[in-house]
Amino acid sequence: MREQNHAKMDRSFKSAVVEEGLEVGRRDEVTLEDSQLKPEVVWEVEVEDEVVAKLGGAYVGYLIDDKEASTIQNQFWMNGFQSFKICTLGYRKILLWSDRVGEVKEVMESVGWWCSLFEKIVPWSPSLVSNQRVTWICCYGVPLHTWGLDLFRAMAFKFGRFIEVDVQTKQM
Known part of the structure; x- marks a missing residue:
């Protein structure tokens, strides 16, 4: 049986999430420093001539x-x-x-x-690429008393621009 997690007055929401995330993984191999140093991933792919022709x-x-x-x-x-x-x-x-x-x-x-x-x-040309993407963020473990648009806007602005909250989330 999984033990219940309770809010501690001396811990922030962020520290609870970070510590919880580190505890779920392999404890002996993951550190807070490792979780913050993520290498950039670069993929090199072959361009398919028929796709380029179709987009001509x-x-x-x-x-x-x-x-x-x-x-x-x-x-x-x-x-x-x-x-x-x-x-x-x-x-x-x-x-x-x-x-x-x-x-x-x-x-x-x-x-x-x-x-x-x-x-x-x-x-259209192959050199025309987008440097921005729309992404939905799922938030787990948010304390009920902090739930709201202000929190979601603050979280989104750390990574980009806030667009909207889905209907189900608004109704919670």
Whole structure:
């Protein structure tokens, strides 16, 4: 049977989480210093020529406001562009492509309702990468009396930008 953990008045939430995390792992091999010194991981991958060729006619839209890719996809579909494919590249960047050669270029070079979505639209290139990603953070062991938007905003701002809290979390 697992023993109950109780809050101690002389310990912070952070120290409880860090110490608990170290205790769960191999105690004889993990130290606090080891957990803070994480090496940078760099992957080198082969580029598949067929993927680059498929993306040759793609465009990248820089969104004015945060919007879900699925919402934009539905807007294009409902306006007759069923062959359009939309996916998120990273913070406020949307990839637009189609299996029909030249279709995205033709549409993006014309004026339409989509102009109000994007700050700018540029042809995709392999050098165009995103340096930001949206990440959901799961928090376990948060004392009930500290639970709230202020805590979640403070945690998010340590690593980036706070976007929102899901409905289930808001209702807790």
